[in-house]
Amino acid sequence: xxxxxxxxxxxxxxxxxxxxxxxxxxxxxxxxxxxxxxxxxxxxxxxxxxxxxxxxxxxxxxxxxxxxxxxxxxxxxxxxxxxxxxxxxxxxxxxxxxxxxxxxxxxxxxxxxxxx
Amino acid sequence: xxxxxxxxxxxxxxxxxxxxxxxxxxxxxxxxxxxxxxxxxxxxxxxxxxxxxxxxxxxxxxxxxxxxxxxxxxxxxxxxxxxxxxxxxxxxxxxxxxxxxxxxxxxxx
Numbered sequence: 001x002x003x004x005x006x007x008x009x010x011x012x013x014x015x016x017x018x019x020x021x022x023x024x025x026x027x028x029x030x031x032x033x034x035x036x037x038x039x040x041x042x043x044x045x046x047x048x049x050x051x052x053x054x055x056x057x058x059x060x061x062x063x064x065x066x067x068x069x070x071x072x073x074x075x076x077x078x079x080x081x082x083x084x085x086x087x088x089x090x091x092x093x094x095x096x097x098x099x100x101x102x103x104x105x106x107x108x109x110x111x112x113x114x115x116x
Numbered sequence: 117x118x119x120x121x122x123x124x125x126x127x128x129x130x131x132x133x134x135x136x137x138x139x140x141x142x143x144x145x146x147x148x149x150x151x152x153x154x155x156x157x158x159x160x161x162x163x164x165x166x167x168x169x170x171x172x173x174x175x176x177x178x179x180x181x182x183x184x185x186x187x188x189x190x191x192x193x194x195x196x197x198x199x200x201x202x203x204x205x206x207x208x209x210x211x212x213x214x215x216x217x218x219x220x221x222x223x224x225x
């Protein structure tokens with residue numbers, strides 16, 4: 001089965017704690033993305049990666065970090081510096097970023113993070 | 117700031133009717149346009165992509181693009197209760213994908 005998996009589905013974080021959200025894809029996509037979704041708002045880009053060992057900040061990167069050591073994996077760490085991390089986190093991937101169909105993004109099932 | 121605007125709704129239509137969802141965008145040079153469906157508590161699912169002016173049909177869905185007016189729409193024919201969801205418009209240009217906040221659609225049996 002080809003697709004994007006995210007884990008865990010639900011995550012609870014205590015104040016001052018770092019947590020890492022997992023995202024794995026077996027679609028052989030080059031590009032991967034992390035978005036945050038808050039109620040009543042559109043998706044906001046946190047980080048994206050077009051190729052292994054390279055990633056770029058999105059609009060709201062402060063308090064987050066990523067790595068891209070393998071093509072299949074793009075984990076997101078929510079650090080204690082992120083003051084309002086409660087949200088729905090979505091990972092997506094696309095074939096690449098050049099050409100029309102290449103920028104169609106497909107989403108994983110999401111991780112819902114709650115700060116206690 | 118590049119904006120993608122959608123009417124938040126809720127939009128309510130009876131079963132069997134045509135649902136019309138609209139989206140405007142501010143970046144005049146946008147290249148690609150997408151519609152995603154998102155059920156409550158779930159992740160977005162890509163349902164339509166459109167790249168050129170005009171209409172693109174796929175089953176009960178038709179996407180319409182007018183770049184001169186910076187306007188993209190989604191028509192759902194023969195609406196079913198299972199179409200009840202939030203529909204997100206997304207606009208892509210040069211490594212930058214922007215999403216609208218979504219329109220919530222309710223199809224009443």
